[in-house]
Amino acid sequence: MTRIDGPRLPATGGPATALVVFLHGYGADGNDLIDIGAAWQPHLPGVAFVSPHAPEPCAMSPMGRQWFPLTLRDDTERWRGVVHARPALDAFLDAERDRLGVTDDRIVLVGFSQGTMMALHVGLRRPALAAIVGYSGLLAGPEHLDEATARPKVTLIHGDQDQVLPVQFTFAAASALGAAGIPAEFHVSKGIGHGIDQRGLVLGLETVAGALGIALPRR
Known part of the structure; x- marks a missing residue:
C-alpha cells in the first residue's frame, strides 16, 4: 500500500x-486545493487542513497525480x-486523526471531481465523519450503498455547464x-463548468x- 502525504x-x-x-x-495534486484551506482558515479557528497528493502518477498528466486510472468509460x-x-486514504486519515488527537466526528472530507468520488466512497464507510463536501463529482457504485456505515452531512455542489x-x-x-x-443537499452553480x-x-x-458547530459572521 502506497503511503500518501501533502501540504x-x-x-x-x-x-x-x-x-x-x-x-x-x-491530474492535479494536493497543492491544487490547499489554497481553499487558506481562504477558510480565518473563519474556522481550531481547524487544521491537509491536502494529500493522490498515490499514483497520472497517466494523462505526468506532473499530476491520480487516485486511480480514469477514462470515464463506465461505473465499473x-x-x-x-x-x-x-x-x-483510510491509512492517511487514521494517521492524521491520531497525530492531531481529534475524533472521526471532527473530520470533514472535501473533494473535487475524482476526489469527490473518493470522499463519498471512503467517507460513508468510516466511523461517522462530521461532513462530506463534494464539488463537480459523482457517486461511484451507488448499488453498493448498503455497505455505508455512516450518515455524515453531505453537500454536493456542481456547475450546470460542466462538460x-x-x-x-x-x-x-x-x-x-x-x-x-443518507440525506444529501445539492446546489447548482449557474454558468459554471x-x-x-x-x-x-x-x-x-x-x-x-x-458540521463542526462553528458560528460564522452573519452576511
Whole structure:
C-alpha cells in the first residue's frame, strides 16, 4: 500500500480540534486545493487542513497525480478504482486523526471531481465523519450503498455547464443517497463548468462550519 502525504495548514488559536481533508481531482495534486484551506482558515479557528497528493502518477498528466486510472468509460471502472484507492486514504486519515488527537466526528472530507468520488466512497464507510463536501463529482457504485456505515452531512455542489462530469451526476448521487437514507443537499452553480466559483466556496465553508458547530459572521 502506497503511503500518501501533502501540504498542511495548522489550526489557528491553539491545538487542532477538527480537521478538513481536501481530496484533489484527476491530474492535479494536493497543492491544487490547499489554497481553499487558506481562504477558510480565518473563519474556522481550531481547524487544521491537509491536502494529500493522490498515490499514483497520472497517466494523462505526468506532473499530476491520480487516485486511480480514469477514462470515464463506465461505473465499473470507477467502482474498482475507489475500492483500490481506499486503503491508502483510510491509512492517511487514521494517521492524521491520531497525530492531531481529534475524533472521526471532527473530520470533514472535501473533494473535487475524482476526489469527490473518493470522499463519498471512503467517507460513508468510516466511523461517522462530521461532513462530506463534494464539488463537480459523482457517486461511484451507488448499488453498493448498503455497505455505508455512516450518515455524515453531505453537500454536493456542481456547475450546470460542466462538460467533464455533467451536473446530472450530482442529481443521480443525491437521489441514490437519499434512497439509501443518507440525506444529501445539492446546489447548482449557474454558468459554471468543471470548477468551483465563489458561491460554491461559501457554501462549502458554511457546510464545514455548521458540521463542526462553528458560528460564522452573519452576511
